[in-house]
Amino acid sequence: MLLPAGAVPVVSVEEHYESLLSDVYTWLMGGFDEAKSSNLAFFKNRHIASSSxxxxxDLGAGSGFQSIPLAELGFNVTAIDLSQKLLGELRTNATSQSLVTMPSIAINKSITTINDDIxxxxDHLSSPCELIICMTDTITYLKSKQDALTISQDSFSSLEAGGKLVLTFRDLSAELKDTDRFIPVRSDENIIFTCFLEYEPETVKIHDIVYIKKQDSxxxxxxxxxxxxLSAEWVEEQLAVIGFSIEESSNSGGFQTIVAVK
Structure with a gap:
């Protein structure tokens, strides 16, 4: 089917990251230091630290602002992401952070990066794990609710008894109308990031529009x-059916946090 003149085709998540999002992803989250500090506080507030x-x-690890705090809290982290570029940033960030926070060899040993679909x-586990996280809206990047269910089912079978699954995602179940669908995401003197939402029955088409200042243009x-x-209610229901106990389900500014225990 021919697209209207000027129309932007829908691409896969991997193509979207490679063509647009990976270049500004860390900036979009407020910069690495801010995002890392925020996630470290997130884990500490929930008493998440290595105990078994x-x-x-870390499913959808990005540039490491979740994996590195987990390593600092004593975990051996396997960081999985489709973007090779972001995993390269993660390795650079881990090396840089280790010079300040811990001996360099320790953090290099405690984070393993894997370029693969979450x-x-x-396929990358050899024994049950203590913690699985899928944060920063990663679970909504999957192709279907069935894929999200598969992640939850595989997490349950991969966790040790008492292990935790942590999900954070934007609840897109309620449809925004008219101009509310235009969202100014972030901007500074060099980058303006806006998105437009187009709702479908099971999905939302996300139109990301980024202006980057280069020299004088x-x-x-x-x-x-x-x-x-995904709605919080649907996710909670599926987790309960699988066998998880819900330790936390909270929403802040439309962003949902669910902590489930095996």
Whole structure:
């Protein structure tokens, strides 16, 4: 089917990251230091620290602002992401952080990066783990609710008794209307990031529009991909059916946190 003139085709999540998002992802989260500090506080506030096997999985690890705090809390982290570029940033950040926070060899030993689809995470496990996290909206990047269910089921079978699954995602179940669908995400003197939401029955088409200032002009980059619409209630229900106990389900500014225990 021919697209209207000027229309942006819907691409896969991997293509979206490679063409647009990976270049600004860490900036989008407030910069590495801010995002790392925020996640360290997130884990500490929930008393998440290594207490048994010490094995943790970070599904959708990005540039490391979740994996590195977990390593500092005593976990041996396997960081999985589709973006090779972001995993390269993670390795650079881990090396840089280790010079300040801990002996360099320790953090290098405690974080392993894997370039793969998060649906394949079981292929990279040799023993049950203590913690699995899928944060920063990663679970909504999957292609379907069935994929999200698979992640939850595989997490349950991969965790040791008492192990935890931590999910954070934006609840897109309620449809925004009219101009509320235009969201100014972040901006500074060099980058303006805006997105537009187009709702479908099971998914949302996310139109990301990024202006980057280069010398004296602004350069436009745009891309469109889909996220699945997950409600907190649906996720909780599926986790309970699988066998998890819900330790926390909270929402702040439309962003949902669920901590489930095996």
């Amino acid at each position: 096997s010490g094995i943790a999985l 649906l394949n995470f079981k 602004w350069v436009l980059n745009k891309s469109c991909y889909r996220k699945i619409r």
